[in-house]
Amino acid sequence: MSSPPDFDPSVPIGRGLVLRNPVAVASGTFGFGLEAEAMGQIDHLGAIFSKGTTVEPRPGNRPPRIAETSSGMLNSIGLQNPGVELVAREYAPRWADWPVPVLVNVAGASVEEYVRVVSRLDRLPGVAGFELNISCPNIAHGLDFGTEPGAAARCTAAARAATELPLVVKLSPNVTDIAEIGHAVEDAGADAVSAVNTYLGMKISLRRRRPVLPGAGTAGLSGPAIKPMALAAVARLRRVLTIPILGIGGVASAEDALEYLVAGADAVQVGTANFSDPSASRKVLEGCLEFARSQGLGRWSDLRWRGPEEAGTA
Amino acid sequence: MTVAQAEAAALGASELERALDLEAECTRLLALEEDLFEVSFWAPEMARRARPGEFAQIWTGPDHLRRPFSFSRADPERGTVSFYIGAVGRVTRRLRRLREGEPVRLLGPLGRGFSLPQEPGRSLLLAGGLGAAPFPLLADWLLGRGEAVVWLNGARSPAQLYPPELLPPGLAARSQVTEDGSLGRAARVTEALPAELSQFHRVYACGPNPMLAALWERLSSGSAAGRLEVSIEAPMGCGFGTCLGCAVPLPSEGAGYALCCRQGPVFPAGSLDWERLRRQPAHLE
Ligand SMILES: Cc1cc2nc3c(=O)[nH]c(=O)nc-3n(C[C@H](O)[C@H](O)[C@H](O)COP(=O)(O)OP(=O)(O)OC[C@H]3O[C@@H](n4cnc5c(N)ncnc54)[C@H](O)[C@@H]3O)c2cc1C
Ligand SMILES: Cc1cc2nc3c(=O)[nH]c(=O)nc-3n(C[C@H](O)[C@H](O)[C@H](O)COP(=O)(O)O)c2cc1C
Ligand code: FES
Numbered sequence: 318m319s320s321p322p323d324f325d326p327s328v329p330i331g332r333g334l335v336l337r338n339p340v341a342v343a344s345g346t347f348g349f350g351l352e353a354e355a356m357g358q359i360d361h362l363g364a365i366f367s368k369g370t371t372v373e374p375r376p377g378n379r380p381p382r383i384a385e386t387s388s389g390m391l392n393s394i395g396l397q398n399p400g401v402e403l404v405a406r407e408y409a410p411r412w413a414d415w416p417v418p419v420l421v422n423v424a425g426a427s428v429e430e431y432v433r434v435v436s437r438l439d440r441l442p443g444v445a446g447f448e449l450n451i452s453c454p455n456i457a458h459g460l461d462f463g464t465e466p467g468a469a470a471r472c473t474a475a476a477r478a479a480t481e482l483p484l485v486v487k488l489s490p491n492v493t494d495i496a497e498i499g500h501a502v503e504d505a506g507a508d509a510v511s512a513v514n515t516y517l518g519m520k521i522s523l524r525r526r527r528p529v530l531p532g533a534g535t536a537g538l539s540g541p542a543i544k545p546m547a548l549a550a551v552a553r554l555r556r557v558l559t560i561p562i563l564g565i566g567g568v569a570s571a572e573d574a575l576e577y578l579v580a581g582a583d584a585v586q587v588g589t590a591n592f593s594d595p596s597a598s599r600k601v602l603e604g605c606l607e608f609a610r611s612q613g614l615g616r617w618s619d620l621r622w623r624g625p626e627e628a629g630t631a
Numbered sequence: 632m633t634v635a636q637a638e639a640a641a642l643g644a645s646e647l648e649r650a651l652d653l654e655a656e657c658t659r660l661l662a663l664e665e666d667l668f669e670v671s672f673w674a675p676e677m678a679r680r681a682r683p684g685e686f687a688q689i690w691t692g693p694d695h696l697r698r699p700f701s702f703s704r705a706d707p708e709r710g711t712v713s714f715y716i717g718a719v720g721r722v723t724r725r726l727r728r729l730r731e732g733e734p735v736r737l738l739g740p741l742g743r744g745f746s747l748p749q750e751p752g753r754s755l756l757l758a759g760g761l762g763a764a765p766f767p768l769l770a771d772w773l774l775g776r777g778e779a780v781v782w783l784n785g786a787r788s789p790a791q792l793y794p795p796e797l798l799p800p801g802l803a804a805r806s807q808v809t810e811d812g813s814l815g816r817a818a819r820v821t822e823a824l825p826a827e828l829s830q831f832h833r834v835y836a837c838g839p840n841p842m843l844a845a846l847w848e849r850l851s852s853g854s855a856a857g858r859l860e861v862s863i864e865a866p867m868g869c870g871f872g873t874c875l876g877c878a879v880p881l882p883s884e885g886a887g888y889a890l891c892c893r894q895g896p897v898f899p900a901g902s903l904d905w906e907r908l909r910r911q912p913a914h915l916e
Binding site: 345346347348351352353354355356368376377378379380381382383384385388390392394397569591592593594595596 | 643644645646647648650652690693694695696697736738865866867868869871872873874875876877878879880885886887888907911
């Protein structure tokens, strides 16, 4: 996978962390990387974002947990994970030998829980940084951290105080104005944002006259179905943020990834596509490099749309 | 998951090194009754690697997630793997229309299959409807090891039974029962069990959850309880352990879930929570 002579495929995302290319894999679609390592699918990656990790182990939600929809899927996994202690003892030491930086995706029900996960993993060999999943219910208020600028900022600032490593904040699209939340977390010390997490969705079984998934029946929608909405979110964020943006949502091909770079992303994360095609991210990267070569790009940011010429067309 | 399970998971995923991701051409599609069919693909290396009870994830195009199917046969001499499938929905109907030479993508072998005997003895294979899918391959392996194999297949009607002419030669006994009574006596598999279950060293079962739950109820208190292995289904997003979608409930408080795709699809029956499994919708929607 060679690049054109004067082309620099790397992407800085803050605090000295430079991804060697803009193709990463999204949290919850790649486990802790061990399965893909066994299948020979990690060496090419720009970065790996781990499964959401909490202080205590979590068993996850009762099944069924997933359902296919038109051009996408719904998931209600319930943050099943082995807890931070096991991640620190078993996974981090393995990551230390990998040629790819691993950023741990952090989830919690209170600011304190986010901080405990970050503090436990901070400065462990193998942990390259953190991604805060603020699409989690805040037990103090009931609402997700990611839906209210004040709560999002407090969570970010507290994590910021607990680590010198790169801190990415992953934004929820289930808000009125994602730019407002993005702004709040940038001011609170985020080095970059990821946009977006899953959209709230539901699938109904007409035969059973109820939602297919249990509980309230709502779940997170991902896959090609969300790409146009996620692209709009990235373009909106680009206009108000100065920090890097990792674009997420339905990336399955090089064209998808390049569209995110045009919209304003600095890098992308491949999510649901990893499930159908374990080598999806490799194909995305190869296609992007081929495009850069054929177009004679100097840097990825050459692709970026500079925004509407006239105000008022957002 | 419990910490103990998590630690087991942390030991790695080296079994996935066996999985191949390849494009495979359809070599034969045998149309059976009632939208059932057996389809074969040219995949010589996969045919060498596949073990009874393991599965492959089939992909016909980027507009859907892959679908899991147990290997019904794996023939290293012919270089083919086969699947016994019911056309029940979008992807299976598409597969039903495959022609010779048309390709699909296959990812496999995946999962943990049936345990095989160290020394020959007697095995009972219990299938409900499409649950017969993994058994031709299992029977091949067992017979190859000198095992005496008894095949008991049940379905709603004769058309839904695994075709007798496709059964492997050399079975010690075989019987097929239907609920409508048009073939054999009117019975469910669980009502047609041999009287002397203790004669079997191994009992393998595959079928709808309610059938397996009923079977477990029959066997759990007897001497055959520890000898029952079941192959079960769960909706799968990936098939290799990364989406955590295929959760299967475990019985003890706090034990949480096993992953059907990596810790299964074959489980010792005693390791599962049958109360919860019985209540789970029979199939994905
Ligand atoms: C480990 C494993 C092994 C499997 N092995 C086999 C096998 O060897 N042969 C086989 O035929 N199937 C097997 N299945 C089930 C198979 O994966 C599903 O039938 C398939 O996913 C259906 O896909 P579809 O797109 O055709 O149906 P969808 O469009 O996803 O579903 C359409 C409709 O079919 C119904 N449906 C879905 N699955 C089933 C089912 N199993 N039985 C009846 N109705 C169903 C749904 O409720 C829905 O209403 C296996 C499943 C697992 C988890
Ligand atoms: C099964 C599944 C599990 C996920 N788990 C997490 C998670 O633990 N933490 C998180 O921040 N995002 C999680 N996500 C969201 C993805 O990282 C990503 O933001 C989303 O799926 C959109 O990208 P995609 O369309 O490429 O999948 C999950 C997504 C899926 C499909
Ligand atoms: S199917 Fe994805 S974890 Fe089992």
